[in-house]
Amino acid sequence: MTEKKKIAIIGGGIAGLTFAHCLTTEDYEIDVFEKKEHFGEIGAAISVFPNALCVMDKLGLLEEILNNSGQFKTVYLKTNNGTILSKSEPKSDYPVICIHRADLHAILLNNLEAKLHSNYNLKDLSHLENGQISLSFENEENKVFDAVIGADGVHSVVRKHIINDGEPIFRGYNIWRGVVKTNFDIGYASETFGKGKRVGIVPIKEGVYGWWATCNEAYMQDDSPEDTKVKLNRLFGDWHHPISELINKTDIILKNSLIDRTPCKGWTKGNITLLGDAAHPTTPNLGQGGCMAIEGAYILAKSIQKYGLTEKAFERYEELQYPRSENIVNESLRLGKMGQLENPILTTLRNLAFKLMPSNVAMKLIDKYFSYRVTNIEL
Numbered sequence: 001m002t003e004k005k006k007i008a009i010i011g012g013g014i015a016g017l018t019f020a021h022c023l024t025t026e027d028y029e030i031d032v033f034e035k036k037e038h039f040g041e042i043g044a045a046i047s048v049f050p051n052a053l054c055v056m057d058k059l060g061l062l063e064e065i066l067n068n069s070g071q072f073k074t075v076y077l078k079t080n081n082g083t084i085l086s087k088s089e090p091k092s093d094y095p096v097i098c099i100h101r102a103d104l105h106a107i108l109l110n111n112l113e114a115k116l117h118s119n120y121n122l123k124d125l126s127h128l129e130n131g132q133i134s135l136s137f138e139n140e141e142n143k144v145f146d147a148v149i150g151a152d153g154v155h156s157v158v159r160k161h162i163i164n165d166g167e168p169i170f171r172g173y174n175i176w177r178g179v180v181k182t183n184f185d186i187g188y189a190s191e192t193f194g195k196g197k198r199v200g201i202v203p204i205k206e207g208v209y210g211w212w213a214t215c216n217e218a219y220m221q222d223d224s225p226e227d228t229k230v231k232l233n234r235l236f237g238d239w240h241h242p243i244s245e246l247i248n249k250t251d252i253i254l255k256n257s258l259i260d261r262t263p264c265k266g267w268t269k270g271n272i273t274l275l276g277d278a279a280h281p282t283t284p285n286l287g288q289g290g291c292m293a294i295e296g297a298y299i300l301a302k303s304i305q306k307y308g309l310t311e312k313a314f315e316r317y318e319e320l321q322y323p324r325s326e327n328i329v330n331e332s333l334r335l336g337k338m339g340q341l342e343n344p345i346l347t348t349l350r351n352l353a354f355k356l357m358p359s360n361v362a363m364k365l366i367d368k369y370f371s372y373r374v375t376n377i378e379l
């Protein structure tokens with residue numbers, strides 16, 4: 001009997017865990033290395049669009065995901081005083097949903113056959129003369145694999161080894177996020193536009209909503225000396241219902257600076273490749289970073305199944321995934337710039353454009369991202 005080839009996945013995020021589901025352990029020995037003390041996620045909500053749900057369907061995880069999520073049946077764009085700029089009702093073969101990140105992670109971790117190793121922070125990697133890859137971790141352990149998948153996020157150590165394009169780029173605004181139980185039903189998802197500020201509301205489950213709020217600020221700007229809630233009330237307190245109620249009822253508020261990288265090719269070096277945010281980090285304005293990570297995991301696994309652990313497999317994966325990811329990263333960046341406009345004339349023009357745009361045209365513009373079915377792609 002020939003020995004199974006060994007694949008290391010660096011990073012137990014959405015990309016790494018989905019890839020581990022997509023590639024069967026009958027053919028490969030798969031180890032997932034995560035730097036955190038525990039696998040899992042905390043905090044906020046994540047939208048999962050039909051282009052990613054089709055993969056979850058193939059993996060047999062769709063029902064569990066739908067049972068633990070909220071659907072976007074109606075989506076409003078509004079101004080800060082609550083004036084409706086547009087209303088849309090997404091329709092597709094799969095719903096548009098939002099789920100708590102912790103729930104999505106728990107579902108992905110469930111029934112995973114790969115071997116999971118937490119507290120393994122990858123420090124460095126190198127090719128050996130025999131073509132294998134040596135990994136060295138902060139905990140002083142070294143391990144050797146036949147292939148390595150760098151699913152280690154936007155600050156990827158594996159990307160540094162392959163592309164070395166420096167730090168990600170800050171795009172000029174920060175985001176706060178929270179998840180909150182409400183005693184009222186909002187019944188819709190929405191995005192509300194102000195000047196240099198936005199707020200989004202998404203349904204997660206019956207009576208549970210996620211919200212996010214952005215503001216043009218310096219990189220990693222601390223909220224002190226104000227308390228975060230005091231600051232958010234100063235920024236959004238007079239915005240339409242139920243924005244301040246949601247903020248005030250939230251126990252844990254997370255804050256991030258929004259970063260991405262200029263898309264570039266060349267994700268692969270020998271038997272090492274990049275996946276998810278490590279390959280194509282994006283701002284979240286299209287809600288597609290995680291969805292693309294799921295799509296990429298599926299293509300990469302299918303390509304390895306077809307071509308084996310060869311450069312051809314990695315090349316084909318990048319050839320299929322790169323153009324789409326380039327489009328999404330650039331479009332999301334553009335939408336972010338438009339959403340964060342501060343100039344009163346430009347914000348009025350933006351709002352007018354939303355108001356005048358027929359909803360079927362608006363849906364068409366975003367549908368090209370959501371209607372893609374990676375599960376129908378021919379390798």
Ligand SMILES: Cc1cc2nc3c(=O)[nH]c(=O)nc-3n(C[C@H](O)[C@H](O)[C@H](O)COP(=O)(O)OP(=O)(O)OC[C@H]3O[C@@H](n4cnc5c(N)ncnc54)[C@H](O)[C@@H]3O)c2cc1C
Nearest residue numbers: 011013014015035047122152153276277284287289290291
């Ligand atoms: C504010 C915000 C909102 C978003 N909203 C959405 C949304 O609604 N829908 C959507 O699809 N996407 C959304 N995204 C994007 C989405 O979160 C990411 O695209 C997705 O998490 C990428 O998954 P990943 O597994 O590639 O990377 P990550 O989720 O970053 O996971 C990487 C994992 O690797 C681990 N790791 C890192 N370095 C090492 C190392 N050296 N050694 C070992 N382990 C390591 C990390 O601890 C982490 O667990 C949003 C992003 C942000 C910032």
